[in-house]
Amino acid sequence: MRPAKVTDAQLYEDLAGVFRRKGYAGTSYSDIREATGLVKASLYHRFPGGKDEMVNAILRRVDKQFVDYVLAPALAEGNARERAEQVAERLEEFYAGGKRWCLLDTLTLTESKETMSHARSSMEFWVQAFARIGRDAGVPRAEAKRRAEDAVAAIEGGLVASRVLQNQGPFLRMVAGLAERLTGN
Amino acid sequence: MRPAKVTDAQLYEDLAGVFRRKGYAGTSYSDIREATGLVKASLYHRFPGGKDEMVNAILRRVDKQFVDYVLAPALAEGNARERAEQVAERLEEFYAGGKRWCLLDTLTLTESKETMSHARSSMEFWVQAFARIGRDAGVPRAEAKRRAEDAVAAIEGGLVASRVLQNQGPFLRMVAGLAERLTGN
DNA sequence: GTCTATACGACGATAGAC
DNA sequence: GTCTATCGTCGTATAGAC
Numbered sequence: 033m034r035p036a037k038v039t040d041a042q043l044y045e046d047l048a049g050v051f052r053r054k055g056y057a058g059t060s061y062s063d064i065r066e067a068t069g070l071v072k073a074s075l076y077h078r079f080p081g082g083k084d085e086m087v088n089a090i091l092r093r094v095d096k097q098f099v100d101y102v103l104a105p106a107l108a109e110g111n112a113r114e115r116a117e118q119v120a121e122r123l124e125e126f127y128a129g130g131k132r133w134c135l136l137d138t139l140t141l142t143e144s145k146e147t148m149s150h151a152r153s154s155m156e157f158w159v160q161a162f163a164r165i166g167r168d169a170g171v172p173r174a175e176a177k178r179r180a181e182d183a184v185a186a187i188e189g190g191l192v193a194s195r196v197l198q199n200q201g202p203f204l205r206m207v208a209g210l211a212e213r214l215t216g217n
Numbered sequence: 218m219r220p221a222k223v224t225d226a227q228l229y230e231d232l233a234g235v236f237r238r239k240g241y242a243g244t245s246y247s248d249i250r251e252a253t254g255l256v257k258a259s260l261y262h263r264f265p266g267g268k269d270e271m272v273n274a275i276l277r278r279v280d281k282q283f284v285d286y287v288l289a290p291a292l293a294e295g296n297a298r299e300r301a302e303q304v305a306e307r308l309e310e311f312y313a314g315g316k317r318w319c320l321l322d323t324l325t326l327t328e329s330k331e332t333m334s335h336a337r338s339s340m341e342f343w344v345q346a347f348a349r350i351g352r353d354a355g356v357p358r359a360e361a362k363r364r365a366e367d368a369v370a371a372i373e374g375g376l377v378a379s380r381v382l383q384n385q386g387p388f389l390r391m392v393a394g395l396a397e398r399l400t401g402n
Numbered sequence: 403g404t405c406t407a408t409a410c411g412a413c414g415a416t417a418g419a420c
Numbered sequence: 421g422t423c424t425a426t427c428g429t430c431g432t433a434t435a436g437a438c
Contacts, residue, residue: 036421055326057243060413074422076415083414137377138326141240148383155381178390181378185387189374192322193366196340198333202370205363221403245431259404261433268432 043068043078048090048135055138056087056147087139087147094135095154099161102126106161112169116211119165123187123207130194130203137188158184162214169215176214183213228253228263233275233320240323241272241332272324272332279320280339284346287311291346297354301396304350308372308392315379315388322373343369347399354400361399368398 038046050067051059061072064086068075079085099107105118127134136151159180166176190206223231235252236244246257249271253260264270284292290303312319321336344365351361375391 053326055240055242057240058326061415062413070421071423072413072415073417073424077421136381137322140377140381141238141243141323141326148381151381152383155378159382178386181382181387182390185374185378185391186371187374188377189370189372189391192325192373192377193340193370196321196325196333196336196373197344197366198337201363202366205367206370206374247430255403256405257432258406258434262403 037074038068038070043070044090044093047086048094051087051090052133052135052138056083056142056144059083084144084146087144088150091135091139091147091150091154095150098126098154099157103158103161106165112165113211113215115168116165116214119162120207120210123210124204127187127191127203130191130200133195134188134191137192155184165214171215179214183210186210186213222259223253223255228255229275229278232271233279236272236275237318237320237323241268241327241329244268269329269331272329273335276320276324276332276335276339280335283311283339284342288343288346291350297350298396298400300353301350301399304347305392305395308395309389312372312376312388315376315385318380319373319376322376340369350399356400364399368395371395371398 046068047064050063054063061075064075065071070078075086076082079089081088102119102122105115105122108115126132136155139147140151142148159177162180162183163173163176166179167173171179186206187203187210190203193202194200194204231253232249235248239248246260249260250256255263260271261267264274266273287304287307290300290307293300311317321340324332325336327333344362347365347368348358348361351364352358356364371391372388372395375388378387379385379389
């Protein structure tokens with residue numbers, strides 16, 4: 033078999049980039065060609081299921097990166113507040129300071145059960161990770177869960193507001209307030 | 218000229234509904250036909266510019282409803298806290314308790330300058346209206362502006378989280394906390 | 403104002419050569 | 421693994437009858 037023109041890592045990165053910006057329906061094979069350098073037929077070779085399969089693969093991969101890197105401090109041991117601050121730092125980096133949208137937002141304008149259910153699982157895991165920080169900081173279980181959901185919503189909302197207002201402020205402030213929101217009294 | 222099969226009000230409502238759920242690229246003429254009962258050619262008669270023109274018309278109309286109804290208390294006179302509570306009530310109604318997405322989110326996965334600039338203006342006006350409540354409650358100008366942006370982001374984030382988690386809780390809590398966020402110490 | 407009919411291009415998808 | 425070529429379908433858009 034021929035050497036791949038584009039490595040898996042690079043391909044997934046490019047695919048995630050274009051679907052993040054344009055959403056599922058808004059991303060055509062021309063767009064994907066521009067983003068990856070591969071023509072349709074080559075993409076069908078790697079993803080026989082077409083765009084659906086690409087999106088599922090992207091979600092799996094980005095989800096793993098998010099958990100393994102951004103959420104890692106939340107799942108580790110140690111001082112809750114410090115862990116929260118570290119997650120906040122990594123969130124800012126992951127979303128490029130608010131210039132990169134969230135796939136869980138841009139890919140859920142769909143009726144695909146598979147995509148919706150994957151997105152939901154991902155966000156639920158995210159919430160659980162945040163809730164763990166709260167509990168470790170002494171926040172009662174139910175309250176920690178609520179705060180975690182609100183914190184995730186705040187991040188997502190910061191991204192939407194920053195996109196629409198074309199101003200990174202909202203997202204950056206949401207990130208800056210994360211630790212206090214999760215662990216404060 | 219023939220009587221319209223569908224009134225303007227009904228047509229706009231249906232169009233807004235389908236674009237809200239599916240976004241710009243995800244909305245086909247078949248979808249629109251299903252939603253409105255009008256075939257493509259009839260739609261082109263009312264909107265010679267096609268989907269672009271529909272979206273712009275929808276944004277103008279929904280924006281007006283939002284300002285005239287939801288934001289009205291924010292722009293009125295009277296007790297700031299009470300006005301904030303009233304806006305919160307209307308927000309909950311407007312977004313159907315979190316079951317209806319926001320056009321400013323679902324339509325901004327586009328490269329259309331016109332749509333983006335309209336969405337931006339709408340959200341900026343929304344922020345200004347919220348900031349007015351804060352100032353009327355004695356919050357310093359810059360702080361009121363910041364709180365207003367964060368409140369708008371919180372609402373948008375609540376909608377995204379509620380959509381992805383399939384749970385209205387996040388949106389409803391964001392609405393419930395609005396008045397305190399805008400006017401509290 | 404709404405419809406049927408029609409043209410065209412773009413898109414998703416596949417076959418087969420290298 | 422990647423490409424060119426090709427096919428059918430669907431979204432976009434218009435013409436013309438009622």
